[in-house]
Amino acid sequence: MGAGKTTIARALGLPHVETDADVPIALFDEGEPAFRAREAEVVRDVLQRVEPVVVDLGGGAVTTPEVRALLEERAIVVWLDVDLAVAWERVEGSDRPLAQDYDDFKRLYEERRPIYADLADVVARDVDDVVLAVAGVHVERGSLERLRELVPGEGPVALVSDPRVSGIHGMDAQLALGARLGETHELPAGEEAKTLTAVDRLWQDLRLDRSGTIVALGGGCTTDAAGFAAATYLRGIAWTPVPTSLVAQVDAAIGGKTAIDLPQGKNLVGAFHWPARTVIDPALLQTLPEAQRLEGMAEVVKAGLLAGEPFWELADDKLVRRSVAFKAAICLRDPHERGERAVLNLGHTFAHALEAAADYEGITHGRAVALGLLAALRLSDRDTAVVEEVLRPQPVRVDAERAWQAMKRDKKARGGEPRFVLLGDDGPRAGVVVSETAARRELDRLIA
Numbered sequence: 201m202g203a204g205k206t207t208i209a210r211a212l213g214l215p216h217v218e219t220d221a222d223v224p225i226a227l228f229d230e231g232e233p234a235f236r237a238r239e240a241e242v243v244r245d246v247l248q249r250v251e252p253v254v255v256d257l258g259g260g261a262v263t264t265p266e267v268r269a270l271l272e273e274r275a276i277v278v279w280l281d282v283d284l285a286v287a288w289e290r291v292e293g294s295d296r297p298l299a300q301d302y303d304d305f306k307r308l309y310e311e312r313r314p315i316y317a318d319l320a321d322v323v324a325r326d327v328d329d330v331v332l333a334v335a336g337v338h339v340e341r342g343s344l345e346r347l348r349e350l351v352p353g354e355g356p357v358a359l360v361s362d363p364r365v366s367g368i369h370g371m372d373a374q375l376a377l378g379a380r381l382g383e384t385h386e387l388p389a390g391e392e393a394k395t396l397t398a399v400d401r402l403w404q405d406l407r408l409d410r411s412g413t414i415v416a417l418g419g420g421c422t423t424d425a426a427g428f429a430a431a432t433y434l435r436g437i438a439w440t441p442v443p444t445s446l447v448a449q450v451d452a453a454i455g456g457k458t459a460i461d462l463p464q465g466k467n468l469v470g471a472f473h474w475p476a477r478t479v480i481d482p483a484l485l486q487t488l489p490e491a492q493r494l495e496g497m498a499e500v501v502k503a504g505l506l507a508g509e510p511f512w513e514l515a516d517d518k519l520v521r522r523s524v525a526f527k528a529a530i531c532l533r534d535p536h537e538r539g540e541r542a543v544l545n546l547g548h549t550f551a552h553a554l555e556a557a558a559d560y561e562g563i564t565h566g567r568a569v570a571l572g573l574l575a576a577l578r579l580s581d582r583d584t585a586v587v588e589e590v591l592r593p594q595p596v597r598v599d600a601e602r603a604w605q606a607m608k609r610d611k612k613a614r615g616g617e618p619r620f621v622l623l624g625d626d627g628p629r630a631g632v633v634v635s636e637t638a639a640r641r642e643l644d645r646l647i648a
């Protein structure tokens with residue numbers, strides 16, 4: 201009571217049931233047992249659903265043993281831990297039968313705490329905590345050292361890395377996994393990992409059975425390729441990305457997309473395969489070269505613009521946490537990219553056009569996104585200062601006509617009409633049609 205459950209449940213934007221709304225408070229006049237029995241029925245019904253749903257549970261529901269058993273079996277239980285004083289301030293003066301007297305309220309609060317502590321899978325303080333818990337993302341400085349307990353399950357682990365990351369953080373990861381480490385594998389560095397040849401080799405080298413977990417330690421190329429191997433090996437086994445680059449921490453390892461490339465284009469073969477858990481240790485970024493950091497900052501700025509909050513101003517740990525929670529919330533609401541997730545392509549239609557015109561050489565994705573963000577902001581009549589200051593994008597030398605043709609071919613284009621994500625006054629909008637003249641003009645401004 202007074203923990204802010206309803207506010208947070210609504211903020212998640214997922215289908216949401218308030219059990220209290222279906223259990224008439226008047227039942228309390230017939231005594232608490234009648235109320236609890238009806239409440240247990242409601243909880244049972246909701247937890248039978250196949251579709252994920254956020255259940256906003258009355259504070260006393262867990263005093264019923266049947267409810268506790270159902271929750272243990274069917275739910276991720278998040279405990280919103282608030283101070284007694286805060287909770288009381290919120291409920292004081294309300295008509296809730298159990299919140300009429302401070303001393304009674306305090307007694308209940310103290311009685312229930314151990315039950316909550318025992319039942320909770322996660323203790324949360326804010327919406328981000330809840331999103332991260334539900335998405336299975338663990339963000340914590342130093343979490344690499346706790347890898348053994350953080351990789352769900354008891355089965356053996358196959359550690360997959362790239363030569364560079366393996367040289368820097370591989371030994372720490374191996375030590376942390378201890379007795380769970382069954383095998384280690386190396387993927388080639390960079391995009392070379394995202395080829396059928398590399399994944400075929402990994403498939404053939406893997407010795408895990410279905411109880412095993414692939415742990416992907418590295419940048420986005422490693423997590424994409426190892427995640428795809430996990431999605432396909434033995435028809436799909438569990439995996440845990442441990443992203444080490446900023447791109448991978450805030451973007452590639454979040455949302456369950458895995459992929460390899462084809463000669464025809466990037467990420468053309470893949471699978472949605474949500475990790476069993478994602479373990480993010482911001483301390484790993486300390487060894488990341490500055491240029492790689494800037495690659496990730498392009499996605500951080502993108503996320504901050506979409507969220508309307510300056511994520512880029514935060515210190516590392518918070519910057520990663522906010523960016524991750526922002527993307528994870530969208531992906532939870534739209535796991536298979538059928539709707540809302542499209543907004544994450546802000547700046548990307550232009551970026552892809554520039555990358556394609558350069559044959560993916562001599563321009564990095566982050567630099568292309570930085571330029572794409574400029575164009576998207578200009579088309580949205582927004583100030584571009586943030587992008588200029590944080591990402592310092594310089595126009596690229598590519599053939600303008602080739603870039604334009606690539607943009608028209610972009611997979612988001614319908615009937616040759618490029619569509620864009622723009623920022624409106626009330627948030628981002630995807631699928632916006634812009635006149636060819638305006639789109640071409642903005643594209644040309646990005647080219648040296």
Ligand SMILES: NC(=O)c1ccc[n+]([C@@H]2O[C@H](COP(=O)([O-])OP(=O)(O)OC[C@H]3O[C@@H](n4cnc5c(N)ncnc54)[C@H](O)[C@@H]3O)[C@@H](O)[C@H]2O)c1
Pocket residue numbers: 362364365368389390391394418419420421422424444445446447448451452453454455457458459466467484485486487488489492495
């Ligand atoms: N699946 C998705 O949703 C998604 C989203 C965004 C990007 N991606 C993919 O991610 C890939 C790009 O990821 P990336 O930029 O991380 O590339 P990457 O994996 O090639 O890593 C970049 C470089 O940084 C090195 N590195 C990584 N972590 C390090 C560390 N802690 N210290 C020192 N060096 C480190 C790597 O060895 C590599 O040389 C692309 O293939 C892209 O398609 C996927």
Ligand SMILES: [Zn+2]
Pocket residue numbers: 499548565569
């Ligand atoms: Zn991107």
